[in-house]
Amino acid sequence: MTSSLIAEKLEQAHQILGELGLDAWMVFVRESSHGGDPALSYIYDGAFTWQSALIVTRAGDRIAIVGKFDDGAVRATGVWTEVISYVQSIHGPLVETLRRIDPQTLALDFSVDDYAADGLTHGMYLLLLKYLEGTPYAERLVSAVGVVGALRGRKSPNELARIEKAIETAQTIFDEVGRFAAPGKTEREVARFMQDAAARRGVGLAWSQPCPIVNTGPHSMIGHGVPSDLQIEPGHILHIDFGVQQEGYCSDLQRCWYVPRPGEHAPPESAARAFEAVVQGISVAADRLKPGVEGWQVDQAARKIITAAGYPEYGHALGHHVGCTAHDGGGILGPRWERYGNTPFRKAEPGNVFTLEPSIEDAGGCGCLGIEEMVVVTDAGCRWLSDRQMTLPCLGTSKSLDNRLQN
Amino acid sequence: MTSSLIAEKLEQAHQILGELGLDAWMVFVRESSHGGDPALSYIYDGAFTWQSALIVTRAGDRIAIVGKFDDGAVRATGVWTEVISYVQSIHGPLVETLRRIDPQTLALDFSVDDYAADGLTHGMYLLLLKYLEGTPYAERLVSAVGVVGALRGRKSPNELARIEKAIETAQTIFDEVGRFAAPGKTEREVARFMQDAAARRGVGLAWSQPCPIVNTGPHSMIGHGVPSDLQIEPGHILHIDFGVQQEGYCSDLQRCWYVPRPGEHAPPESAARAFEAVVQGISVAADRLKPGVEGWQVDQAARKIITAAGYPEYGHALGHHVGCTAHDGGGILGPRWERYGNTPFRKAEPGNVFTLEPSIEDAGGCGCLGIEEMVVVTDAGCRWLSDRQMTLPCLGTSKSLDNRLQN
Numbered sequence: 001m002t003s004s005l006i007a008e009k010l011e012q013a014h015q016i017l018g019e020l021g022l023d024a025w026m027v028f029v030r031e032s033s034h035g036g037d038p039a040l041s042y043i044y045d046g047a048f049t050w051q052s053a054l055i056v057t058r059a060g061d062r063i064a065i066v067g068k069f070d071d072g073a074v075r076a077t078g079v080w081t082e083v084i085s086y087v088q089s090i091h092g093p094l095v096e097t098l099r100r101i102d103p104q105t106l107a108l109d110f111s112v113d114d115y116a117a118d119g120l121t122h123g124m125y126l127l128l129l130k131y132l133e134g135t136p137y138a139e140r141l142v143s144a145v146g147v148v149g150a151l152r153g154r155k156s157p158n159e160l161a162r163i164e165k166a167i168e169t170a171q172t173i174f175d176e177v178g179r180f181a182a183p184g185k186t187e188r189e190v191a192r193f194m195q196d197a198a199a200r201r202g203v204g205l206a207w208s209q210p211c212p213i214v215n216t217g218p219h220s221m222i223g224h225g226v227p228s229d230l231q232i233e234p235g236h237i238l239h240i241d242f243g244v245q246q247e248g249y250c251s252d253l254q255r256c257w258y259v260p261r262p263g264e265h266a267p268p269e270s271a272a273r274a275f276e277a278v279v280q281g282i283s284v285a286a287d288r289l290k291p292g293v294e295g296w297q298v299d300q301a302a303r304k305i306i307t308a309a310g311y312p313e314y315g316h317a318l319g320h321h322v323g324c325t326a327h328d329g330g331g332i333l334g335p336r337w338e339r340y341g342n343t344p345f346r347k348a349e350p351g352n353v354f355t356l357e358p359s360i361e362d363a364g365g366c367g368c369l370g371i372e373e374m375v376v377v378t379d380a381g382c383r384w385l386s387d388r389q390m391t392l393p394c395l396g397t398s399k400s401l402d403n404r405l406q407n
Numbered sequence: 408m409t410s411s412l413i414a415e416k417l418e419q420a421h422q423i424l425g426e427l428g429l430d431a432w433m434v435f436v437r438e439s440s441h442g443g444d445p446a447l448s449y450i451y452d453g454a455f456t457w458q459s460a461l462i463v464t465r466a467g468d469r470i471a472i473v474g475k476f477d478d479g480a481v482r483a484t485g486v487w488t489e490v491i492s493y494v495q496s497i498h499g500p501l502v503e504t505l506r507r508i509d510p511q512t513l514a515l516d517f518s519v520d521d522y523a524a525d526g527l528t529h530g531m532y533l534l535l536l537k538y539l540e541g542t543p544y545a546e547r548l549v550s551a552v553g554v555v556g557a558l559r560g561r562k563s564p565n566e567l568a569r570i571e572k573a574i575e576t577a578q579t580i581f582d583e584v585g586r587f588a589a590p591g592k593t594e595r596e597v598a599r600f601m602q603d604a605a606a607r608r609g610v611g612l613a614w615s616q617p618c619p620i621v622n623t624g625p626h627s628m629i630g631h632g633v634p635s636d637l638q639i640e641p642g643h644i645l646h647i648d649f650g651v652q653q654e655g656y657c658s659d660l661q662r663c664w665y666v667p668r669p670g671e672h673a674p675p676e677s678a679a680r681a682f683e684a685v686v687q688g689i690s691v692a693a694d695r696l697k698p699g700v701e702g703w704q705v706d707q708a709a710r711k712i713i714t715a716a717g718y719p720e721y722g723h724a725l726g727h728h729v730g731c732t733a734h735d736g737g738g739i740l741g742p743r744w745e746r747y748g749n750t751p752f753r754k755a756e757p758g759n760v761f762t763l764e765p766s767i768e769d770a771g772g773c774g775c776l777g778i779e780e781m782v783v784v785t786d787a788g789c790r791w792l793s794d795r796q797m798t799l800p801c802l803g804t805s806k807s808l809d810n811r812l813q814n
Contacts, residue, residue: 086746091745123521123527210480
């Protein structure tokens with residue numbers, strides 16, 4: 001993250017601590033390029049080798065306690081009010097600092113439910129308990145899930161502009177692949193084409209392999225599977241899930257095409273019906289999504305559309321936050337299933353960017369029909385960030401996805 | 408990591424569990440592209456979105472319990488004896504699997520001391536405890552630090568060959584920068600030159616920014632600081648810490664040059680003396696490094712050379728493992744300081760690849776003198792992987808580092 005965004009986020013963190021009534025938030029890491037805490041990049045553009053503690057307080061302090069060899073880089077950022085360095089152990093300076101600021105609550109990055117707020121490793125937690133022996137602070141540790149969730153979730157205008165760029169790029173590549181893809185081409189060739197298109201533009205992919213996910217026809221491996229040597233054939237739905245990471249922010253979209261059989265000029269009823277259900281699911285969800293709504297309510301609205309149309313419910317959430325990563329943690333627009341923990345109960349806030357992505361795994365024997373759009377929550381409701389796909393084009397007969405006309 | 412290396416590592420994991428008398432090792436992750444467990448890449452080439460458990464047992468089972476959308480990709484690897492998928496929650500399948508294999512010890516990736524064996528987040532640990540309620544397994548959890556340390560540390564011939572390639576590439580770039588660097592050039596320009604040289608070869612940098620670390624003269628920011636606009640000047644030592652990541656494996660080396668003043672044809676006594684002490688420290692450490700020695704003993708041997716020569720002791724460890732990452736976790740060749748925990752007490756094993764990198768921060772007012780070589784531990788002792796730097800060349804008067812003649 002660039003330094004101007006970090007300054008924004010540090011200011012935001014301070015404000016969120018006030019809202020949540022928390023005295024201090026501490027990011028406690030080591031060898032952070034080696035896995036690391038996903039919240040770190042919101043407040044520091046770099047990595048730490050030795051054990052390091054970055055503390056933001058409700059009172060306005062920003063204290064970094066870092067190894068001697070990192071302190072120059074931290075000071076150079078200019079955003080930390082105090083930089084303390086050590087050689088042999090962080091133990092002493094850490095405890096002294098805590099005694100000085102004496103927080104009644106010390107929020108740490110752990111969460112049973114929210115992976116993006118769960119960057120503290122178990123070993124580092126145990127180490128911290130050891131350091132805090134003989135102090136009152138081990139009793140004051142709380143989860144920073146609310147801090148990190150709000151910090152990641154509330155997009156500033158700068159962040160939103162970057163996400164919109166990443167969406168625009170992905171949409172352009174979707175247009176290109178709609179012209180490239182044709183019967184006889186394999187899933188793998190289509191995937192490679194899109195990866196090359198991203199690389200040519202100097203942007204990254206929005207998630208680690210496989211990105212894009214490409215599914216053609218009913219025998220493709222649905223989900224997070226690897227694009228295969230299956231060929232695109234007449235009668236297939238070609239379904240692609242793709243996004244890019246550009247200037248640190250991501251897009252995440254799904255688009256579908258129908259591959260006409262000889263003599264066909266439109267998708268068959270079975271594919272068209274599935275498409276309509278998915279599009280309607282997205283519309284209904286967008287209507288429901290506004291500040292204060294809980295994620296499961298939005299999911300349920302779309303899920304009902306799909307099942308009322310006679311399809312099985314989709315085996316995933318309707319949507320998720322998008323930000324620096326495609327799956328950006330925080331609350332989810334998902335069902336109240338055990339694996340989602342309490343994330344479906346989080347309330348949407350203005351500035352949140354979500355995907356809306358219902359799907360039908362078997363659209364009348366043609367393959368998977370999934371569309372994924374992106375929206376931002378506003379005070380009034382939500383606003384489309386992506387150009388919605390409102391028709392199911394026939395591959396080869398349409399120059400691009402007919403998706404720019406509807407907004 | 409490529410599939411052939413993963414097959415080797417899974418076999419090795421099985422063997423290590425036998426040696427350590429552990430029944431099972433479980434990697435428990437979610438959204439693993441989002442931070443993730445650094446041990447995962449040794450057994451799976453990809454990322455998991457939903458909660459996933461990869462279990463290797465002493466009896467030879469390799470069981471993957473993964474979300475429905477990941478199971479195709481896991482099956483496609485062909486190395487898992489059982490792939491179980493779920494939709495709503497991993498809870499049931501996980502507990503059933505554990506009851507079936509009934510391990511007396513279940514090793515998890517957490518460690519107070521070893522970051523590379525500490526990939527389990529605290530939230531995931533708490534979640535696991537919740538899932539294990541009503542079973543005997545919560546009582547049987549142990550640290551997998553020994554498993555992960557041996558797995559990362561014992562390099563196969565394939566891994567060693569990759570490390571040697573990464574060293575060769577870094578050394579070539581060091582030769583090039585020795586011709587590029589000159590008085591008037593800035594640290595930042597030198598760093599950019601090396602980054603471009605790596606990019607041109609299609610290899611990555613061995614660590615996240617700043618790589619390389621470039622220090623010229625006595626006023627440079629020593630350590631993990633950002634290369635600055637300081638210019639190379641006569642009378643400086645130019646010190647560079649650099650490595651590349653090539654085919655998934657890293658090199659990590661430091662080289663130094665002296666920048667002669669008008670009329671000088673050799674480094675002054677003060678720089679030459681520091682250089683000799685550092686080189687001798689490396690030699691003595693290499694003599695001491697053999698299977699069974701504890702890391703602190705190797706560090707102490709080199710540390711004594713430096714202090715006996717009248718310099719302050721270096722504020723870091725003598726050396727660390729190198730593998731898929733530059734700082735590869737496991738035991739360290741370091742002093743018994745609190746921040747290193749018990750890692751200086753680990754015994755060296757054949758196949759371990761270490762750096763040897765004593766340094767003198769102030770070499771008689773000329774700047775930082777640090778040399779870093781790489782060795783592999785063998786049955787008999789250790790073998791040089793890098794071409795040692797045995798002379799301190801004058802920048803501009805020598806075509807390359809005179810470092811290929813001594814081995």
